[in-house]
Amino acid sequence: MSTVKAERAARTRQRILLAAAEVFDETGYEKAAVTQIVERAGLTLGALYFHFGSKQGLAEALMNAQPTTIEPHLNSTGLQRLVDITLVWADRMKRDPILRAGVRLAVEQGSHGMNDASSFEEWRALMRSHLDVARSDGELREAVSPDQLARFIVGACTGMQVYSQLATNRADLMERVCDMWELLLPSVAAESVVPDIRISPERVPAS
16 A cells, blocks of 8 residues: 555544544443444445454454553653553543543443453553563562552552542542542652652643
């Protein structure tokens, strides 16, 4: 495929993904119609099926796209990187349809016959990779398991966003994430590192 054709295909795929994210975020999986998605994207059903194969394939792509909406915005490392991931996640959950749809589809997937933990496992692996850096840099207490902590953070954030969505339409999600780290950090970070870790919405880069 030529560069021009590849770029056009990538733009088409992104248009479909964004339109689908908006529709899934608004209506959920069951009520979302592929005709509604392609109409919003200004494309054809053929384009949708060419790029994603099916409605379920589109949902899977959105679930697995979550980290790509966050990681490019960060340049910190180790434990600060993990904190920053959750801060940017909390911020973008209020305004990024691809992230919101991916989260909603992942949490609600049992209602439409899916049982795929891969999006959660991708988050765990990503967080584990930054915690491994934190371990090698001496930022974690000796008793802390990077994998165990990564699994806990994924589960905690999943539960927090559900609770926050029901309670305040996610208006307080950032506050809840900051509260989590204020409570958790002293028990997982090396004592000398705790004062250097910044837990603040101001850590979120402008975009």
